[in-house]
Amino acid sequence: MTDQNRARVLTGRVVSDKMDKTVTVLIERRVKHPVYGKYISKSSKVKAHDETNDCRMGDLVTIKESRPLSKSKTWVLVNIDERAAEI
Numbered sequence: 001m002t003d004q005n006r007a008r009v010l011t012g013r014v015v016s017d018k019m020d021k022t023v024t025v026l027i028e029r030r031v032k033h034p035v036y037g038k039y040i041s042k043s044s045k046v047k048a049h050d051e052t053n054d055c056r057m058g059d060l061v062t063i064k065e066s067r068p069l070s071k072s073k074t075w076v077l078v079n080i081d082e083r084a085a086e087i
Helices: none
Strands: 009-016 022-032 039-049 060-065 073-082
Touching (some): 009 073, 022 060, 022 073, 039 060
Antiparallel strands (some): 009 060, 022 039, 060 073
């Protein structure tokens, strides 16, 4: 099995759980600026498939890349690492 065939695994925070069986996950990463050398926080939002509708807003989750499940959903929920505080 080569590196090209492995699915990417990322960790992020759930920012929306309003859809059915879908959550929006915010992925944040720190990158070094190519010219100035300063570290910058960059983020991207991806939609992930949550079969059991288990996730809530604020949860820290691990997601894995998969085949396209819809027009914008190409990630699947692996597990919930940390639950958000109940209010």
